[in-house]
Amino acid sequence: MLFPTPLIRGTLLQRYKRFLADIRLDTGELITASVPNTGSMRGLTTPGSPAWLSISDSTKRKYAHTLQIVHADNTLVGINTGLPNKIAEEAILNGMIPELSDFTSLKREQKYGQNSRIDLLLLGETGSKTYVEVKNVHFKRTGTLAEFPDSVTARGAKHLAELSDMVKAGHRGVMVFVIQRDDCDALSICGDLDPVYAAAFTQARQDGVEAYAIRCHISPEAIIADQTVPVLTL
Structure with a gap:
């Protein structure tokens, strides 16, 4: 499954309210991203973990960024349960x-x-x-x-x-x-x-x-x- 456009990189600061995460992009911008995962994401929410996100240009979305991948245990892990x-x-x-x-x-x-x-x-x-x-x-x-x-x-x-x-x-x-x-x-x-x-x-x-x-x-x-x-x- 190809992403429509390459993901952008950032650093995971925290996941909260299950469906949200604060991310600091590599550009320095601090954003809130949606988290498409209803589970515990056990072992994948450590603050400071490298993370990759997709961006939507839909005007109907509250959060343009979606968390897709987290770096954990020396490997990349996909977290989107919709994929x-x-x-x-x-x-x-x-x-x-x-x-x-x-x-x-x-x-x-x-x-x-x-x-x-x-x-x-x-x-x-x-x-x-x-x-x-x-x-x-x-x-x-x-x-x-x-x-x-x-x-x-x-x-x-x-x-x-x-x-x-x-x-x-x-x-x-x-x-x-x-x-x-x-x-x-x-x-x-x-x-x-x-x-x-x-x-x-x-x-x-x-x-x-x-x-x-x-x-x-x-x-x-x-x-x-x-x-x-x-x-x-x-």
Whole structure:
């Protein structure tokens, strides 16, 4: 996924009210930027961290700048949770996940389950349906292991149950974890931070829900799916 224009650089001063951050641009200008991430961003909000932002020229926006990337643990980390669906779609269309290559059309944001929308729906020639739920990952604590989630996600557990329902109905249910950093070679479910999600994930896998993880290469010009990495069993 290419950014429309290269991002600009600054220094993160603080994140607050979840959706806002104060940034000092390299030009010296002090600005407030929007933060497109509802999660805790655990480990990614250290004051003084280099940061990269996009700029919108829309007159309807209160804040023209949007935080996109933070430098942490000696690597660039994408924080925008609105991007993984696009990244996953590109990866699937490019054949990066061979198990998801047998489809004739792809649809986005289709209604399913209990008042939910599936991120991607893959339709096959014979009428087969593959329901793909995409999750953003940027949390890492030790070594080269990415972890999800970084905080409690009741919504995530609900999606796992709904994918199980799709499998029981004769379709395929798939989780795709998009790791927006390039220093991880596997993904694990973070059971100590959200044991309910971990239990739901284990049950979903037993029900036949598939799980894949994609690692990304991050730069101020683009966030590109790089390669698949294993999803470890609990």
